[in-house]
Amino acid sequence: MATSENRADRLMSLMEMLRDGQLHRAEDLAVALGVSLRTVYRDMKTLMGSGVAIEGARGTGYRAQAALTLPPLNLTEAELEALHIGLAVVGTGMEGELREAAESLSAKIDAMLPEEVGGVTQGFGFASYPFDVSARALRHLEPLRTAIRGKQKLHVRTSESARDVRPLKLSHWGRVWVLAVWDETGNGFAELRVDQITEITPLPGLFVEEPGKSLRDFEAQS
Known part of the structure; x- marks a missing residue:
């Protein structure tokens, strides 16, 4: 061994x-x-x-003890993210046996994930936020993922602010989704709770990586 x-x-x-x-x-x-x-x-x-x-x-x-077992699976980040979203929906939208099963499955996945921190491997389990918070975040995930992949600048509005941003990374802590951005309005890095976003508007033109404004710079600063 x-x-x-x-x-x-x-x-x-x-x-x-x-x-x-x-x-x-x-x-x-x-x-x-x-x-x-x-x-x-x-x-x-x-x-x-x-x-x-x-x-x-x-x-x-x-x-x-006798129990159903599955062969080892190799999941991509996108597949793990999809699994997390599905468990969050079941675990918060259901009661009784299905909710307990979702919580149990979430704990099993947590136990088998690598120990390194960051990205989707951190905080897979359920948090204490109500389902309506999760639901507000879920509707924004796909357009944000598309903007990150395409390096599309966005105008993001929350109940408290509006800013032009370069979306860099989506991550989650339990059911709380966070968007890391380079904030062009504030001229600095910021992290936005996705459930607090009320409106997303694509802006003309794409962005290119610049020193001091990239995801690598954000992670080094963090």
Whole structure:
């Protein structure tokens, strides 16, 4: 076994080991994965807390209960974003079993995502904002994504301001979507909550990357 697996690979390896239905001591799992016993305990807590059907405890060993499993999937950022939107809609627009299933699935995805921060890999789980906030943001996502890809300048209006911007990046924190921009009106970088945007108007002409105004500059500043 490789001893330098990242967290997502390690959790997947743990699930594969436990799928045989046999009881596995934490010490044996640690040796097989080339990690510390403490890391195994932490990983098992993560898997169990995210809804993976595992029974056992420290000192007794662990085994997987019978449950539906899927083969590993490689998702693009766009696919992960689509999955996040769908879960947000179900998790906030439904009650009972479907809402619980959406929350459980969200937690499982969180547990399997890489540990690096930023972009869609951060904060996948549900936040405490009401659904109408999410719905207001969802209608703006596609035109904003199109503008980012096409480097289209936008006039963005909120209830408090109006500004001409260069859209750079969309990211989310739970259900709160944020648009990073170069604000030409204010002559600086800014982050706008998408649910607070009331109007988006494309402006004539496209923008090109300029030193000090690019996504790379924004991320370096952040």
